[in-house]
Amino acid sequence: MNVCEDKTEQAALLAQFEQADAAYLKQFAAAYALVKARLQTPRLLHSLGVAQTAARLAEAFGGDVPKAYLAGLCHDIAKELPREEQLALVMRSKLAADEGVLAHKVLWHAPAGSVLLADLAAAHPELDEAVQSACLWHTLGKPAMTRLEEIVFVADLIEPGRDFPDLPAIRRAAAQSLAEGVAACMYGAIHFLEVGGKYIHPLAYEGYDYYKNKLSESK
Ligand SMILES: [Fe+2]
Ligand SMILES: [Fe+2]
Structure with a gap:
Protein backbone atom coordinates (compact mmCIF):
# COMPACT_ATOMS: atom_id res chain seq x y z
CA MET A 1 0.00 0.00 0.00
CA ASN A 2 1.56 3.27 -1.07
CA VAL A 3 -0.92 6.01 -0.41
CA CYS A 4 0.19 9.59 0.07
CA GLU A 5 0.08 10.88 3.67
CA ASP A 6 -1.54 14.16 2.64
CA LYS A 7 -5.10 14.10 3.96
CA THR A 8 -6.40 16.44 1.26
CA GLU A 9 -4.99 14.22 -1.43
CA GLN A 10 -6.48 11.15 0.26
CA ALA A 11 -9.90 12.81 0.35
CA ALA A 12 -9.59 13.70 -3.33
CA LEU A 13 -8.65 10.11 -4.22
CA LEU A 14 -11.57 8.77 -2.18
CA ALA A 15 -13.97 11.13 -3.96
CA GLN A 16 -12.58 9.91 -7.31
CA PHE A 17 -13.18 6.27 -6.41
CA GLU A 18 -16.65 6.98 -5.04
CA GLN A 19 -17.57 8.79 -8.23
CA ALA A 20 -16.05 6.25 -10.63
CA ASP A 21 -17.57 3.26 -8.81
CA ALA A 22 -20.84 4.87 -7.74
CA ALA A 23 -22.94 2.05 -9.21
CA TYR A 24 -21.07 -0.70 -7.33
CA LEU A 25 -20.90 1.31 -4.13
CA LYS A 26 -24.67 1.83 -4.32
CA GLN A 27 -25.24 -1.88 -5.00
CA PHE A 28 -22.97 -2.81 -2.08
CA ALA A 29 -23.69 0.20 0.15
CA ALA A 30 -24.07 -1.92 3.31
CA ALA A 31 -20.79 -3.78 2.74
CA TYR A 32 -19.02 -0.52 1.91
CA ALA A 33 -20.25 1.00 5.18
CA LEU A 34 -18.97 -2.05 7.11
CA VAL A 35 -15.54 -1.74 5.49
CA LYS A 36 -15.41 2.06 5.81
CA ALA A 37 -16.20 1.85 9.52
CA ARG A 38 -13.23 -0.47 10.10
CA LEU A 39 -10.46 1.02 7.93
CA GLN A 40 -8.53 4.28 7.92
CA THR A 41 -8.53 6.18 4.64
CA PRO A 42 -5.22 4.84 3.21
CA ARG A 43 -6.36 1.22 3.56
CA LEU A 44 -9.86 2.10 2.39
CA LEU A 45 -8.27 3.53 -0.77
CA HIS A 46 -6.26 0.32 -1.17
CA SER A 47 -9.49 -1.72 -0.75
CA LEU A 48 -11.26 0.36 -3.40
CA GLY A 49 -8.26 -0.09 -5.70
CA VAL A 50 -8.41 -3.86 -5.17
CA ALA A 51 -12.19 -3.87 -5.76
CA GLN A 52 -11.84 -1.93 -9.02
CA THR A 53 -8.94 -4.11 -10.19
CA ALA A 54 -10.78 -7.31 -9.25
CA ALA A 55 -13.80 -6.20 -11.29
CA ARG A 56 -11.52 -5.55 -14.30
CA LEU A 57 -9.87 -8.96 -13.95
CA ALA A 58 -13.29 -10.63 -13.72
CA SER A 93 -11.15 -19.97 11.15
CA LYS A 94 -10.11 -22.79 8.80
CA LEU A 95 -6.48 -21.93 9.63
CA ALA A 96 -6.94 -22.18 13.42
CA ALA A 97 -4.55 -25.14 13.63
CA ASP A 98 -1.96 -23.79 11.18
CA GLU A 99 1.21 -23.19 13.18
CA GLY A 100 2.81 -21.08 10.46
CA VAL A 101 -0.15 -18.71 10.48
CA LEU A 102 -0.47 -18.62 14.27
CA ALA A 103 3.20 -17.74 14.67
CA HIS A 104 3.09 -14.81 12.21
CA LYS A 105 0.76 -11.93 13.10
CA VAL A 106 1.03 -10.47 9.61
CA LEU A 107 -0.92 -13.53 8.35
CA TRP A 108 -3.81 -13.19 10.81
CA HIS A 109 -5.97 -10.59 9.10
CA ALA A 110 -6.97 -12.86 6.18
CA PRO A 111 -8.41 -15.78 8.18
CA ALA A 112 -9.72 -13.27 10.74
CA GLY A 113 -11.47 -11.36 7.95
CA SER A 114 -13.07 -14.53 6.59
CA VAL A 115 -14.66 -15.25 9.98
CA LEU A 116 -15.71 -11.63 10.50
CA LEU A 117 -17.39 -11.71 7.08
CA ALA A 118 -19.10 -15.00 7.97
CA ASP A 119 -20.44 -13.36 11.15
CA LEU A 120 -21.62 -10.33 9.19
CA ALA A 121 -23.23 -12.59 6.55
CA ALA A 122 -26.08 -13.33 8.97
CA ALA A 123 -27.36 -9.81 8.34
CA HIS A 124 -25.63 -9.32 4.96
CA PRO A 125 -26.10 -12.48 2.84
CA GLU A 126 -24.08 -11.00 -0.04
CA LEU A 127 -20.99 -11.65 2.09
CA ASP A 128 -21.30 -15.30 1.18
CA GLU A 129 -18.85 -18.19 1.34
CA ALA A 130 -17.22 -17.26 -1.96
CA VAL A 131 -16.43 -13.77 -0.65
CA GLN A 132 -15.29 -15.17 2.71
CA SER A 133 -13.00 -17.65 0.97
CA ALA A 134 -11.46 -15.00 -1.29
CA CYS A 135 -10.65 -13.06 1.89
CA LEU A 136 -9.26 -16.17 3.61
CA TRP A 137 -6.71 -16.91 0.86
CA HIS A 138 -5.83 -13.40 -0.31
CA THR A 139 -2.47 -13.28 1.50
CA LEU A 140 -1.19 -16.86 1.41
CA GLY A 141 -2.66 -18.14 -1.81
CA LYS A 142 -2.72 -21.90 -2.33
CA PRO A 143 -2.86 -24.48 -5.12
CA ALA A 144 -6.03 -24.67 -7.22
CA MET A 145 -7.80 -21.55 -6.02
CA THR A 146 -11.28 -20.68 -7.25
CA ARG A 147 -11.51 -18.00 -9.91
CA LEU A 148 -12.69 -15.45 -7.35
CA GLU A 149 -9.85 -16.35 -4.98
CA GLU A 150 -7.36 -15.96 -7.84
CA ILE A 151 -8.85 -12.61 -8.84
CA VAL A 152 -8.63 -11.10 -5.35
CA PHE A 153 -5.15 -12.59 -4.78
CA VAL A 154 -3.85 -10.91 -7.94
CA ALA A 155 -5.82 -7.66 -7.54
CA ASP A 156 -4.41 -7.18 -4.03
CA LEU A 157 -0.89 -6.99 -5.47
CA ILE A 158 -1.45 -5.08 -8.70
CA GLU A 159 -4.05 -2.44 -7.71
CA PRO A 160 -3.17 1.11 -8.85
CA GLY A 161 -1.93 2.25 -5.42
CA ARG A 162 0.85 -0.36 -5.33
CA ASP A 163 4.41 0.50 -6.28
CA PHE A 164 7.38 -1.85 -6.08
CA PRO A 165 10.17 -2.83 -8.51
CA ASP A 166 8.71 -6.11 -9.85
CA LEU A 167 5.22 -4.66 -10.33
CA PRO A 168 5.34 -3.80 -14.07
CA ALA A 169 6.34 -7.40 -14.90
CA ILE A 170 3.63 -8.80 -12.61
CA ARG A 171 1.02 -6.51 -14.20
CA ARG A 172 2.09 -7.67 -17.67
CA ALA A 173 1.74 -11.32 -16.58
CA ALA A 174 -1.70 -10.60 -15.08
CA ALA A 175 -2.81 -9.14 -18.41
CA GLN A 176 -2.15 -12.53 -20.08
CA SER A 177 -4.23 -14.84 -17.90
CA LEU A 178 -5.25 -15.36 -14.30
CA ALA A 179 -2.87 -18.31 -13.95
CA GLU A 180 0.02 -16.18 -15.29
CA GLY A 181 -0.96 -13.42 -12.87
CA VAL A 182 -1.20 -15.74 -9.87
CA ALA A 183 2.13 -17.41 -10.68
CA ALA A 184 3.83 -14.03 -11.10
CA CYS A 185 2.37 -12.70 -7.83
CA MET A 186 3.43 -15.86 -5.97
CA TYR A 187 6.92 -15.75 -7.43
CA GLY A 188 7.21 -12.04 -6.61
CA ALA A 189 6.02 -12.56 -3.03
CA ILE A 190 8.38 -15.49 -2.42
CA HIS A 191 11.30 -13.55 -3.91
CA PHE A 192 10.49 -10.47 -1.80
CA LEU A 193 10.26 -12.53 1.41
CA GLU A 194 13.41 -14.52 0.64
CA VAL A 195 15.43 -11.38 -0.03
CA GLY A 196 14.15 -9.83 3.21
CA GLY A 197 14.93 -13.01 5.19
CA LYS A 198 11.27 -13.26 6.18
CA TYR A 199 9.09 -16.27 6.96
CA ILE A 200 7.53 -18.03 3.96
CA HIS A 201 4.51 -20.25 4.57
CA PRO A 202 4.68 -23.71 2.89
CA LEU A 203 1.47 -22.93 0.97
CA ALA A 204 3.29 -20.14 -0.87
CA TYR A 205 5.71 -22.67 -2.37
CA GLU A 206 2.95 -25.24 -2.98
CA GLY A 207 0.82 -22.63 -4.69
CA TYR A 208 3.68 -21.42 -6.88
CA ASP A 209 4.58 -24.99 -7.93
CA TYR A 210 0.95 -25.72 -8.78
CA TYR A 211 0.50 -22.61 -10.97
CA LYS A 212 3.94 -22.97 -12.60
CA ASN A 213 3.09 -26.57 -13.55
CA LYS A 214 -0.36 -25.55 -14.75
CA LEU A 215 1.23 -23.01 -17.06
CA SER A 216 3.87 -25.37 -18.41
CA GLU A 217 1.20 -28.03 -19.08
CA SER A 218 -0.87 -25.54 -21.05
CA LYS A 219 2.07 -24.54 -23.30
FE1 LIG B 1 -4.37 -8.17 3.19
FE1 LIG C 1 -4.80 -5.86 0.72
Whole structure:
Protein backbone atom coordinates (compact mmCIF):
# COMPACT_ATOMS: atom_id res chain seq x y z
CA MET A 1 0.00 0.00 0.00
CA ASN A 2 1.56 3.27 -1.07
CA VAL A 3 -0.92 6.01 -0.41
CA CYS A 4 0.19 9.59 0.07
CA GLU A 5 0.08 10.88 3.67
CA ASP A 6 -1.54 14.16 2.64
CA LYS A 7 -5.10 14.10 3.96
CA THR A 8 -6.40 16.44 1.26
CA GLU A 9 -4.99 14.22 -1.43
CA GLN A 10 -6.48 11.15 0.26
CA ALA A 11 -9.90 12.81 0.35
CA ALA A 12 -9.59 13.70 -3.33
CA LEU A 13 -8.65 10.11 -4.22
CA LEU A 14 -11.57 8.77 -2.18
CA ALA A 15 -13.97 11.13 -3.96
CA GLN A 16 -12.58 9.91 -7.31
CA PHE A 17 -13.18 6.27 -6.41
CA GLU A 18 -16.65 6.98 -5.04
CA GLN A 19 -17.57 8.79 -8.23
CA ALA A 20 -16.05 6.25 -10.63
CA ASP A 21 -17.57 3.26 -8.81
CA ALA A 22 -20.84 4.87 -7.74
CA ALA A 23 -22.94 2.05 -9.21
CA TYR A 24 -21.07 -0.70 -7.33
CA LEU A 25 -20.90 1.31 -4.13
CA LYS A 26 -24.67 1.83 -4.32
CA GLN A 27 -25.24 -1.88 -5.00
CA PHE A 28 -22.97 -2.81 -2.08
CA ALA A 29 -23.69 0.20 0.15
CA ALA A 30 -24.07 -1.92 3.31
CA ALA A 31 -20.79 -3.78 2.74
CA TYR A 32 -19.02 -0.52 1.91
CA ALA A 33 -20.25 1.00 5.18
CA LEU A 34 -18.97 -2.05 7.11
CA VAL A 35 -15.54 -1.74 5.49
CA LYS A 36 -15.41 2.06 5.81
CA ALA A 37 -16.20 1.85 9.52
CA ARG A 38 -13.23 -0.47 10.10
CA LEU A 39 -10.46 1.02 7.93
CA GLN A 40 -8.53 4.28 7.92
CA THR A 41 -8.53 6.18 4.64
CA PRO A 42 -5.22 4.84 3.21
CA ARG A 43 -6.36 1.22 3.56
CA LEU A 44 -9.86 2.10 2.39
CA LEU A 45 -8.27 3.53 -0.77
CA HIS A 46 -6.26 0.32 -1.17
CA SER A 47 -9.49 -1.72 -0.75
CA LEU A 48 -11.26 0.36 -3.40
CA GLY A 49 -8.26 -0.09 -5.70
CA VAL A 50 -8.41 -3.86 -5.17
CA ALA A 51 -12.19 -3.87 -5.76
CA GLN A 52 -11.84 -1.93 -9.02
CA THR A 53 -8.94 -4.11 -10.19
CA ALA A 54 -10.78 -7.31 -9.25
CA ALA A 55 -13.80 -6.20 -11.29
CA ARG A 56 -11.52 -5.55 -14.30
CA LEU A 57 -9.87 -8.96 -13.95
CA ALA A 58 -13.29 -10.63 -13.72
CA GLU A 59 -14.38 -8.77 -16.85
CA ALA A 60 -11.22 -9.83 -18.71
CA PHE A 61 -11.18 -13.46 -17.60
CA GLY A 62 -14.83 -14.40 -17.28
CA GLY A 63 -15.54 -13.99 -13.58
CA ASP A 64 -18.58 -12.64 -11.74
CA VAL A 65 -17.81 -8.91 -12.02
CA PRO A 66 -19.93 -7.46 -9.16
CA LYS A 67 -18.90 -10.30 -6.85
CA ALA A 68 -15.24 -9.66 -7.66
CA TYR A 69 -15.75 -5.98 -6.79
CA LEU A 70 -17.40 -6.90 -3.48
CA ALA A 71 -14.74 -9.46 -2.53
CA GLY A 72 -11.95 -6.99 -3.35
CA LEU A 73 -13.67 -4.31 -1.29
CA CYS A 74 -13.91 -6.60 1.76
CA HIS A 75 -10.58 -8.46 1.60
CA ASP A 76 -8.76 -6.40 4.28
CA ILE A 77 -11.78 -5.81 6.53
CA ALA A 78 -10.03 -7.23 9.61
CA LYS A 79 -6.60 -5.69 9.04
CA GLU A 80 -6.97 -2.81 11.48
CA LEU A 81 -8.63 -4.76 14.28
CA PRO A 82 -6.55 -5.03 17.47
CA ARG A 83 -4.25 -8.07 17.30
CA GLU A 84 -6.06 -9.91 20.10
CA GLU A 85 -9.38 -9.57 18.25
CA GLN A 86 -7.73 -10.80 15.06
CA LEU A 87 -6.33 -13.81 16.90
CA ALA A 88 -9.69 -14.66 18.47
CA LEU A 89 -11.19 -14.69 14.94
CA VAL A 90 -8.27 -16.73 13.54
CA MET A 91 -8.96 -19.35 16.21
CA ARG A 92 -12.44 -19.79 14.73
CA SER A 93 -11.15 -19.97 11.15
CA LYS A 94 -10.11 -22.79 8.80
CA LEU A 95 -6.48 -21.93 9.63
CA ALA A 96 -6.94 -22.18 13.42
CA ALA A 97 -4.55 -25.14 13.63
CA ASP A 98 -1.96 -23.79 11.18
CA GLU A 99 1.21 -23.19 13.18
CA GLY A 100 2.81 -21.08 10.46
CA VAL A 101 -0.15 -18.71 10.48
CA LEU A 102 -0.47 -18.62 14.27
CA ALA A 103 3.20 -17.74 14.67
CA HIS A 104 3.09 -14.81 12.21
CA LYS A 105 0.76 -11.93 13.10
CA VAL A 106 1.03 -10.47 9.61
CA LEU A 107 -0.92 -13.53 8.35
CA TRP A 108 -3.81 -13.19 10.81
CA HIS A 109 -5.97 -10.59 9.10
CA ALA A 110 -6.97 -12.86 6.18
CA PRO A 111 -8.41 -15.78 8.18
CA ALA A 112 -9.72 -13.27 10.74
CA GLY A 113 -11.47 -11.36 7.95
CA SER A 114 -13.07 -14.53 6.59
CA VAL A 115 -14.66 -15.25 9.98
CA LEU A 116 -15.71 -11.63 10.50
CA LEU A 117 -17.39 -11.71 7.08
CA ALA A 118 -19.10 -15.00 7.97
CA ASP A 119 -20.44 -13.36 11.15
CA LEU A 120 -21.62 -10.33 9.19
CA ALA A 121 -23.23 -12.59 6.55
CA ALA A 122 -26.08 -13.33 8.97
CA ALA A 123 -27.36 -9.81 8.34
CA HIS A 124 -25.63 -9.32 4.96
CA PRO A 125 -26.10 -12.48 2.84
CA GLU A 126 -24.08 -11.00 -0.04
CA LEU A 127 -20.99 -11.65 2.09
CA ASP A 128 -21.30 -15.30 1.18
CA GLU A 129 -18.85 -18.19 1.34
CA ALA A 130 -17.22 -17.26 -1.96
CA VAL A 131 -16.43 -13.77 -0.65
CA GLN A 132 -15.29 -15.17 2.71
CA SER A 133 -13.00 -17.65 0.97
CA ALA A 134 -11.46 -15.00 -1.29
CA CYS A 135 -10.65 -13.06 1.89
CA LEU A 136 -9.26 -16.17 3.61
CA TRP A 137 -6.71 -16.91 0.86
CA HIS A 138 -5.83 -13.40 -0.31
CA THR A 139 -2.47 -13.28 1.50
CA LEU A 140 -1.19 -16.86 1.41
CA GLY A 141 -2.66 -18.14 -1.81
CA LYS A 142 -2.72 -21.90 -2.33
CA PRO A 143 -2.86 -24.48 -5.12
CA ALA A 144 -6.03 -24.67 -7.22
CA MET A 145 -7.80 -21.55 -6.02
CA THR A 146 -11.28 -20.68 -7.25
CA ARG A 147 -11.51 -18.00 -9.91
CA LEU A 148 -12.69 -15.45 -7.35
CA GLU A 149 -9.85 -16.35 -4.98
CA GLU A 150 -7.36 -15.96 -7.84
CA ILE A 151 -8.85 -12.61 -8.84
CA VAL A 152 -8.63 -11.10 -5.35
CA PHE A 153 -5.15 -12.59 -4.78
CA VAL A 154 -3.85 -10.91 -7.94
CA ALA A 155 -5.82 -7.66 -7.54
CA ASP A 156 -4.41 -7.18 -4.03
CA LEU A 157 -0.89 -6.99 -5.47
CA ILE A 158 -1.45 -5.08 -8.70
CA GLU A 159 -4.05 -2.44 -7.71
CA PRO A 160 -3.17 1.11 -8.85
CA GLY A 161 -1.93 2.25 -5.42
CA ARG A 162 0.85 -0.36 -5.33
CA ASP A 163 4.41 0.50 -6.28
CA PHE A 164 7.38 -1.85 -6.08
CA PRO A 165 10.17 -2.83 -8.51
CA ASP A 166 8.71 -6.11 -9.85
CA LEU A 167 5.22 -4.66 -10.33
CA PRO A 168 5.34 -3.80 -14.07
CA ALA A 169 6.34 -7.40 -14.90
CA ILE A 170 3.63 -8.80 -12.61
CA ARG A 171 1.02 -6.51 -14.20
CA ARG A 172 2.09 -7.67 -17.67
CA ALA A 173 1.74 -11.32 -16.58
CA ALA A 174 -1.70 -10.60 -15.08
CA ALA A 175 -2.81 -9.14 -18.41
CA GLN A 176 -2.15 -12.53 -20.08
CA SER A 177 -4.23 -14.84 -17.90
CA LEU A 178 -5.25 -15.36 -14.30
CA ALA A 179 -2.87 -18.31 -13.95
CA GLU A 180 0.02 -16.18 -15.29
CA GLY A 181 -0.96 -13.42 -12.87
CA VAL A 182 -1.20 -15.74 -9.87
CA ALA A 183 2.13 -17.41 -10.68
CA ALA A 184 3.83 -14.03 -11.10
CA CYS A 185 2.37 -12.70 -7.83
CA MET A 186 3.43 -15.86 -5.97
CA TYR A 187 6.92 -15.75 -7.43
CA GLY A 188 7.21 -12.04 -6.61
CA ALA A 189 6.02 -12.56 -3.03
CA ILE A 190 8.38 -15.49 -2.42
CA HIS A 191 11.30 -13.55 -3.91
CA PHE A 192 10.49 -10.47 -1.80
CA LEU A 193 10.26 -12.53 1.41
CA GLU A 194 13.41 -14.52 0.64
CA VAL A 195 15.43 -11.38 -0.03
CA GLY A 196 14.15 -9.83 3.21
CA GLY A 197 14.93 -13.01 5.19
CA LYS A 198 11.27 -13.26 6.18
CA TYR A 199 9.09 -16.27 6.96
CA ILE A 200 7.53 -18.03 3.96
CA HIS A 201 4.51 -20.25 4.57
CA PRO A 202 4.68 -23.71 2.89
CA LEU A 203 1.47 -22.93 0.97
CA ALA A 204 3.29 -20.14 -0.87
CA TYR A 205 5.71 -22.67 -2.37
CA GLU A 206 2.95 -25.24 -2.98
CA GLY A 207 0.82 -22.63 -4.69
CA TYR A 208 3.68 -21.42 -6.88
CA ASP A 209 4.58 -24.99 -7.93
CA TYR A 210 0.95 -25.72 -8.78
CA TYR A 211 0.50 -22.61 -10.97
CA LYS A 212 3.94 -22.97 -12.60
CA ASN A 213 3.09 -26.57 -13.55
CA LYS A 214 -0.36 -25.55 -14.75
CA LEU A 215 1.23 -23.01 -17.06
CA SER A 216 3.87 -25.37 -18.41
CA GLU A 217 1.20 -28.03 -19.08
CA SER A 218 -0.87 -25.54 -21.05
CA LYS A 219 2.07 -24.54 -23.30
FE1 LIG B 1 -4.37 -8.17 3.19
FE1 LIG C 1 -4.80 -5.86 0.72
